[in-house]
Amino acid sequence: MLFDFHSIHLRLFFRVRSFSQSEDRMQVFTQKKNPITGSTEWDVQHEDYDYHQEIARSAFADMLHDTERNKKYYRALQLAIEKMHKDGRKANVLDIGTGTGLLSIMAARCGADSITACEAFKPMAECCAKILACNGVADKITLIPKRSTEMTVGENGDMKEKANILVTEVFDTELIGEGALSTFSHAHKYLLEKDCIVVPDSAVIYVQVVECPTMQKWNKLNDLADEELENVLRTPQKMKDCAGSAAVHDIQLSQLPRQAFRELSEQIPVFYYDWSGRTPIDMKRTVKQQFAVTNTGRAQMVFMWWELNMDTEGKICLSCAPWWTHTDADVASERPQDTIPWRDHWMQAVYYFPQELTLKKDTEVTLISCQDEYSLWFYLEDEKSKYKNYKRPICECGVHMALSRTHVSYLNDGRRSKKFLSQLRQEIGKESVVLDLNGSSFMGLAAAKFGAKQVYIYETLNLNVGILIDYINENSLNNVTIVPNIDDSIVTQVTNVISDPNFSNALLPWENLKMAYILYKYNSKLRSDVSITPEGCELWGMPVEFQDLHKIRIPLDKCEGIDMTTFDNLVESSRIISDADIEPQPLWEYPCKSRGLPRKLLEIDMRVLQPTYATNDIHPIL
16 A cells, blocks of 8 residues: 555656766656645656656565465465376466466476466566576466467467466455456456366455444544534535445454454355356356344444465465454464464455444344445345445545545544644634635634634635535534635734644645645734644654564565565666655554654744754754
8 A cells, every 4th residue: 555646747858968878868857746835846757767666566575475375376386287287187377467477487396387477567577587587497488478368379379279277366455356357257268278277266255244433434524523522513414425435445454453343243255256267257246145143233334355265175275364253363362463474465455335224133134245347345234224226336425535534534533623622712712813724624614613703714626625615504604715825815814823734635744734834935924913723743753663564665585485586676676766765654554663762853833934944953854
């Protein structure tokens, strides 16, 4: 889950004469939006910036660090090849989406008679060719730089004959989100013999119906309440009734505190996929299943994960289950989540029901599981609540389109909101003229509710403006004006400047310094007695040692005894060119240990702003 907040809108090329080389070197101007200033800026990048960025984004190195995955693929391949030889047949292997060539090299070491590997991404295909040569198997593996759906079989085709063993890893957190259904269907129709062996042989998707207020805060906006639990702002009914977004919410469920959710069902197998070709693959289906409710509670969502049956006999199982349902978990240990394999390329997922449904223990309700070619969604029905159709949920309130799940959860953080509201109550009076610098929060609306004479909310994003208007109408606020620009006529009359320092388009903490930038811009025109909330901010850092997250970056060197240094070098060089040094991560999902004391890196007084904070006499910025 790596983010790049820069958007490339325009590219200009220019030549730079290198004084250490005799040839010209091309560089690229990329146009990017500065999240703090909101302005568009030019940045100089490497000539092949897009190329290297694509490599960096496609390199799921943690997948190759997944020892369980690697070993189970290896063993299943070995069994498949042995079975073909035992039956007196040649083992002709097709590896779809080979990537580094790992699975093809495994097949070669297991004694496959012929191996064809395809990889459509040209840089990875070139890297794969080097890895095959480095490991001494280039003469045993035919590498085709195509998609499997473009491959042909025949005398003049990419393959002389159809394969009888398919090995592939075309799965994501949703299992089918990378096009697995069409990939397997096409392969069986055009590239494989009828009685072939497929690794993996089959898959099962499991779900568990749960009540989880913590996760629900990532999905729907709650009413805004103060310290006395009195409603300050009502959430518009259309937002409460909205079906939300069907987009998967992938997450490390094993890091969710066990007390944060209540299981309302046992694990339910909802979809079975036969990759072997014995039965056809459905591109679209809806399955209804009744289940017994295990606990009374509000059904808000399902937790989802999947398992791969790697071999034809079902003896080798690769599970992505969270620890409490994982067969290999040591539930008696202090941290059972640390006793199962860690992986970031395949996580668990959360799918929110369009509407909550209150369930009673020992009753039966119906789970409706829906699937198209690339995605999943779910409904829940009892005798009283029935749906006319089970279409894929679409946001109709604007919230799920405008705000990230992380920002929705921030707005639902009652502890932060109550502190801010408490301060506002002290600051706002009947003659207050308030300027709110962050239209992706509700503090300006709260100031209006507290009796301010006039509130101006600065917001330029149309979707955010739409949300604010709905809240204004729902709460009958007549003293609020949304402005796309801050002009002098507003600035000179403002008595209070407020800004919840968490902007909807900010990913890194310091991007929220947009507040300081806007304040500095208009500081000279503000009244001398203007009140500013918050008055200041601090940026802290702490060195840590991650338990697992570092695996998305550290070199492989060798994987199951196979030399991967060529891949390491390719990815590392591309990351140096295209990746930022710092990236946002949801750290609660990734355990770590402190390896040093917290250190204050930056302190800003919003009342005495400076034009730059590149260094500080006490705490230099590293």
